[in-house]
Amino acid sequence: CMTGTPIQNNTFDLYAQASFGNPGLLGNQTYFKQNFSVPIDKERNLETSKLLVKLIHPFILRRTKEQVAKDLPDKTESVIYCDMYPHQRLMYNELKNQIRNDLLSMDEKEGKMKFMALDGLLKLRQLCNSPLLVDKKLKGQDARSIKIDTLIYSLTEEIGEGNAIVFSQFVQMLSLVRAELDRLGIPYAYLDGKTRNRADEVDKFMNTPDCKIFLLSLKAGNTGLNLTKAQYVFIIDPWWNPAVEAQAIDRTHRIGQDKKVFAYKMICNDSVEQKIVKLQERKKRVAVEIIQTDESVFKSLDKKDIMALFD
Numbered sequence: 001c002m003t004g005t006p007i008q009n010n011t012f013d014l015y016a017q018a019s020f021g022n023p024g025l026l027g028n029q030t031y032f033k034q035n036f037s038v039p040i041d042k043e044r045n046l047e048t049s050k051l052l053v054k055l056i057h058p059f060i061l062r063r064t065k066e067q068v069a070k071d072l073p074d075k076t077e078s079v080i081y082c083d084m085y086p087h088q089r090l091m092y093n094e095l096k097n098q099i100r101n102d103l104l105s106m107d108e109k110e111g112k113m114k115f116m117a118l119d120g121l122l123k124l125r126q127l128c129n130s131p132l133l134v135d136k137k138l139k140g141q142d143a144r145s146i147k148i149d150t151l152i153y154s155l156t157e158e159i160g161e162g163n164a165i166v167f168s169q170f171v172q173m174l175s176l177v178r179a180e181l182d183r184l185g186i187p188y189a190y191l192d193g194k195t196r197n198r199a200d201e202v203d204k205f206m207n208t209p210d211c212k213i214f215l216l217s218l219k220a221g222n223t224g225l226n227l228t229k230a231q232y233v234f235i236i237d238p239w240w241n242p243a244v245e246a247q248a249i250d251r252t253h254r255i256g257q258d259k260k261v262f263a264y265k266m267i268c269n270d271s272v273e274q275k276i277v278k279l280q281e282r283k284k285r286v287a288v289e290i291i292q293t294d295e296s297v298f299k300s301l302d303k304k305d306i307m308a309l310f311d
Contacts, residue, residue, distance in 0.1 A: 001017045001020050001021040003017065006060075010037065010041045011032075011036060011037050011040050011041055011052070012032075012033075012037060014026075014052075014056065015029070015032050015036075015037070018056060018059070021059065022059055025055065025056075025059070026055065026056075035048070036048060036051075036052055040052065072253065072254075072255070072257060073253075073257060073258065073259055073260045073261065074260050074261070075249070075253045075260070075261040075262075075263065076260065076261070076262050076263065077249070077263045077264075077265070078262075078263070078264055078265075079264070079265050079266075079267050079277075080150060080154070080234075080264050080265070080266045080267070081267055081268075081269050082146045082147055082150050082266060082267065082268050082269065083146065083268075083269050084128070084146050084268055084269075084271070085141075085144055085145075085146050087131065087141065087142050087144075088127065088131055088144075088145070088146060091127055091131055091134065091135075092124065092127050092128070092271065095120075095123060095124060095127060095134070096124060096272075096310055099116075099117075099120035099123075099124070099310055100307070100310040100311075102116065102120075103116060103117060103120070103306065103307060103310065104307070113303065113306065114306065117306045117309070117310075120310070121272055121309060124271070124272045125237055125272060125273065125276075126170060126172075126173075128147070128237065128268040128271050128272070128273050129145065129147055129168070129170060129173045129236060129237055130143075130145035130147065130148060130173060130176055131143055131144075131145065132145070132172075132176060133170060133172050133173060133176075145176065146268070147236055147266050147268070148176055148177060148180060150266065151166065151177065151234060151236065151266065152177075152180055152181075152184070154234065154264070155186075155213060155234075156184070156186070159232050161212075162212070162230075162231055162232050163205075163212045163213070163214075163229050163230040163231060163232065164212065164213055164214070164230055164231075164232035164233070164234060165205075165213075165214040165215075165216060165221075165227055165230045165232070165233050165234070165251060165252060166213065166214070166215050166216070166233075166234045166236065167216050167217070167218045167221065167222070167233070167234065167235045167236065167248050168215075168217065168218060168235075168236040168237055169217070169218045169219070169237050169239055170217075170237065171192050171193070171217050173236060173237070174190070174192065174215050174216075174217060177215060177236075178190060178215060181213065186213065187208070187210050187211045187212075187213075188211060188212075188213040188214065188215055189201045189202070189204045189205035189208075189211055189213070189214045189215070190214075190215045190216075191214070191215070191216045191217070191220055191221050192216070192217035192220050192221075193217060193219060193220040195220070201214075202225060202227070205227065205229065205230075206227065206229050214227060214230065216248075216251075218235075218239060218244060218245075218248055219244075221248070221251065222244055222245075222247045222248040222251070223247050225251045226251070226254060226256065227251040227252050228252060228254060228256040228257040228258075230251075230252045231252065231257075231259040231260065231261050231262060232261075232262050232263075232264070233248070233249050233251075233252055233261065233262070233263040233264065234263075234264050234266065235248060235249075235263070235264070235265045235266065236266050237266070237273070238265060238267065238273050238276045238277055238280070240276065240279075240280070242280045245265070249261070249263045265277075272309055272310070275308070275309050276309075279305075
C-alpha cells in the first residue's frame with residue numbers, strides 16, 4: 001500500500017491502509033475505535049499512541065525527503081503578524097461577539113453547534129483576510145485589508161528580485177490580490193480550481209523572466225506542481241490541516257531547488273487565526289509521534305474547545 005501521507009485526517013486513515021495491506025493487524029473497526037481511535041484522537045493518550053507505533057512499525061517502510069535529497073537547501077518557516085486596521089478590528093469584534101452569544105445559547109447535543117461554529121469561523125477568517133470578503137459593498141478606507149497591504153509590500157519591497165508563490169484558501173481573496181497587482185502593473189501567473197490551462201500558467205511562471213509571482217488557491221495548487229523557480233512562499237490564511245500547508249510549501253522545496261526557501265504564514269494578531277495555529281500544534285502532536293503526519297483538528301472539539309475559539 002503506497003501513500004505519501006499515511007494519516008491525513010485521523011487514525012482511521014491508517015486503519016484503512018493496514019486493513020488492506022495486513023488484514024486483522026488492528027482488529028475490526030469497533031475494536032480499533034474503542035482501543036485506539038478514541039484514546040488517541042480524542043483523549044490524547046500517549047501510551048496508546050506508543051502501542052500503535054509498536055504494532056505498525058514493522059510494516060512501514062518510509063524514506064523522507066531529507067533522506068532522498070540530502071543536498072536540498074534549507075527551508076525556513078516563519079509567521080508574519082498583522083494588526084488589523086481599526087475598521088477591520090471593529091467589524092471583527094462585533095461579528096465574534098454575535099457568534100459567541102448565539103453559540104452560548106445552543107445545546108451541544110442538538111448537533112447544530114459545530115455547523116454554526118464552522119460557519120462563524122469561516123466568516124471571521126474571511127474578515128481577517130479582508131472586510132470585502134464579508135461585505136462587498138464597502139468602499140474606500142473601510143475596504144482596506146492589512147493582509148493585502150502587507151503582502152504587496154513584501155512582494156514589491158522585501159524580496160528584491162526573488163520569485164514568490166502566494167496561496168490562499170479563498171479564491172475571492174486571490175481576486176483582490178490580483179486586482180491590486182493589476183493596478184500596480186505587476187505581472188503574475190494564476191491558478192485556481194477553475195483554471196483550465198494549468199500547464200500554461202505554470203509555464204508562464206517558470207519560464208517568463210518578468211513573471212515573478214504565482215497566485216494559487218490552496219486546494220488546487222498544493223500538490224502535483226514543481227515550482228522551484230520560487231524561493232518565497234506566502235500562505236495568506238492558515239488552514240486547519242497542517243499537512244495541506246506543508247504540501248503547498250513543498251511546491252518549491254523539492255528536487256531541483258538550488259536556493260534557500262523562505263515560507264511565511266500570515267496571521268492577524270488577537271484573532272481566531274492564532275487559535276487555529278495553536279490547535280494545529282496541539283492536535284498534531286500525537287499523530288506526529290505515530291508517523292510524522294497530521295490529523296484533522298475540528299472534528300474532535302467539544303463545546304469547551306469551540307467556545308475557546310471565540311474568547
